[in-house]
Amino acid sequence: MKAMILAAGLGKRMRPLTDHCPKPLLPVAGKPLIVHHLERLARAGINEVVINVSYRAEQIISALGDGSAYQMRIHWSQEDSPLETGGGIQRALPQLGSEPFLLINGDVWCDYLPSASALAEGDLAHLILVDNPDHHPGGDFLLHQGRVTMSGDPRLTFAGISVIRPALVADEPPGAFALAPLLKCAMADQRVSGEHFSGHWVDVGTPERLAELDQHLQFA
Template structure:
């Protein structure tokens, strides 16, 4: 299986940290965020990875190289301008050779095991689905969630139940993934575990927040033009209306590392596990 890490965003909310360094290279516990992703993918047996980049992308290539030091084979998809999530994936589509693939937002922290994606890849091909999404319980700042998980494991978006609602929602849709985009996760950040967040939000447990991790079939992006910005949200909603998107809820730690404060959160978390506090997060800050 092949994977893509989305890393093309400008990281406006991380400024001034991202004025001279792309967000994926910001460190948590002494290691760049994107390296944590790469190492987790390699441990799961997913070694062929493509990374898209735009802002200061050459620094990402210089830091990671061809990936051999991590046990991976890394390719790059350079974007002259950030193409948003679906546009970035469409530009890199040939890399996946017509097979379902894993996509991970570069600006999240999640302890989910990517090895599950291997089984989901087979599931998509066998069932004729276009996407499988990993969801997380709704955080306090987003009690309504994004998508509804039905009893059969399929996802739906109640906001698109009518053609009028769908047209209105899609016309103003924010991008649903990628470092630097304003996803649902970005709007209601922080670290949380499933049970604690569900209790805090007080929301219907059947509706959840998209984590920024998904397995996609290339067919979902077949209608997009290369080199044209395109958000992911409208594609997912259209596929949901056709009954072609499945998912499940992840009951573990998930953090949207979208601001300096949340970078300190993950730095403190990892530092506490290691029994030390890194330079980015002093004991006082933690």
């Protein structure tokens, strides 16, 4: 299974840290945040990764190169301007191929990665859901008997980690578009599964949460 790391965002919530440094390269426990993803992927046996980049793309490409330093091959999908999640994935499909792939938001940190077998035949996506953090108490979705739906309680938060089938985005018109509406349509068709992960997960979306994660990892 290949993986894709979403790293094309502007990092507005992380300013002023991202005024001169793209968010994926912000240091956490002595290494860039995105390197934690690459190392975890390598440990899971994934050796081919697509990374989409836009804001300060040249800095990210220069820092990571071809991926050989992390025992993997990195393919770069460059966007002149960010294409949002759905558009970014669609742009990268020629590099990802026709099989399901692991999708990771570049601005999360998590102890867990799902396997390719998590995506059942006929499903378009398998989502990792976590307990609702303080900054997102209402959650996103209901998980019931392994299926993810929009309505119902108790709700859980989408971790920004999933296994995706290319067909989810392949037929959309090219350009910038969001992934969330496509996931919601797939949920309505009963084609999205999920699982609850109760371990350590952080949405590294603000300087404060970045600092908290740094402290946690340095003293873990």
